[in-house]
Amino acid sequence: MRTLALRLALFLAVALASLPGCGRDAGPRSGAAGLPPEAAATLQLIQAGGPFPYRKDGTIFQNRERLLPQMPRGYYREYTVPTPGSRDRGARRLVTGGDPPVVFYYTEDHYRSFRRIETQP
Numbered sequence: 860m861r862t863l864a865l866r867l868a869l870f871l872a873v874a875l876a877s878l879p880g881c882g883r884d885a886g887p888r889s890g891a892a893g894l895p896p897e898a899a900a901t902l903q904l905i906q907a908g909g910p911f912p913y914r915k916d917g918t919i920f921q922n923r924e925r926l927l928p929q930m931p932r933g934y935y936r937e938y939t940v941p942t943p944g945s946r947d948r949g950a951r952r953l954v955t956g957g958d959p960p961v962v963f964y965y966t967e968d969h970y971r972s973f974r975r976i977e978t979q980p
Contacts (some may be wrong), residue, residue, distance in 0.1 A: 894976070898940045898965055901953050902978070905938060905960060913939040913948055920954045924970050930956060940965070 904911060911917060920935035927935065935956050942949030950969035953976075956962040963976040 894965060895940065895951070897943070898951070898953060901938050901940050902963065902976075905953065905955060911938065912941075915939070915948070926970070926973055927954065927956070927964060936960070940967075 909917070916938045917936050919933055920937040921932070922929070922935055935954050938953045938955070939948045940951035940953055942951055951967045952965075952969070954964040954966070954973070956964075963978055964973040965976055966973050
């Protein structure tokens, strides 16, 4: 039941992000064009502190690939960006740095590459 409620929350956030005047305008703004609406919805959930639809959302991202700047363990956290039609978590993630988050990165290929997202409060 909890999973259904969390998935419904994410669905609503995605739906709202796609409406004119919502989404990126209502939450963190991306300086990088072309983010999927699901990423904007996930950014909104991060800013709101959840609830998150996936159990692993908010867990420590270890930066094993060393593609992000080296920081102490626990600095980075990862969040799932849902992929429409995927039966699992898919490959898309947002990785935040800091507590509260001060830096945001997007990957669409499961940590093989990252794009920094410039956000505004």
